[in-house]
Amino acid sequence: MEEKIYYFSSIIIFAFIGLLAAYVKIWLNQLKKKAEAHFQAQISAAQRATLAILGREAFAFAETVFRELPGPEKLAEAVKYLEDKAIKLGIQVTLDEARASIEKAWLEDKWKQLLVFNTAEM
Numbered sequence: 001m002e003e004k005i006y007y008f009s010s011i012i013i014f015a016f017i018g019l020l021a022a023y024v025k026i027w028l029n030q031l032k033k034k035a036e037a038h039f040q041a042q043i044s045a046a047q048r049a050t051l052a053i054l055g056r057e058a059f060a061f062a063e064t065v066f067r068e069l070p071g072p073e074k075l076a077e078a079v080k081y082l083e084d085k086a087i088k089l090g091i092q093v094t095l096d097e098a099r100a101s102i103e104k105a106w107l108e109d110k111w112k113q114l115l116v117f118n119t120a121e122m
Contacts, residue, residue, distance in 0.1 A: 047091050051082075054089075055101025058082035059109065062102075078102045 062069075062078035069077065079098045086093040 050089065050091060051086070051093060051097065051101050052104070054082050054085050055098075056105040056108075057085070058098075059102050059105035063109075075099070075102060 058078040058081045061081050062074045066074050066077050079095065079102060082098045082102060083093060086098070
């Protein structure tokens with residue numbers, strides 16, 4: 001009779017340990033997913049910052065090298081420049097993201113010109 005009690009208590013203990021191990025594994029998997037999401041967010045933030053810098057660089061490049069081209073063609077050259085630089089840095093960028101980054105740089109430049117113009121009038 002003692003052997004049966006020992007046997008059943010062993011089964012219960014091993015079942016409890018197995019259940020505990022399963023919960024720990026599930027918890028670690030969830031923790032891993034959260035860590036990966038946080039890591040991806042950090043990479044995305046760094047890539048967005050890099051993309052903003054590349055946008056300003058591409059805008060300046062197109063404004064100086066292709067100054068004789070009309071606006072849409074100049075934008076196309078700037079986008080091509082930005083995409084090439086992004087690929088070299090290992091950043092995947094869509095056409096819309098590239099264009100938005102360059103147009104933001106253009107707007108910042110126009111805003112600076114407007115501020116200088118308004119300050120000169122005063």
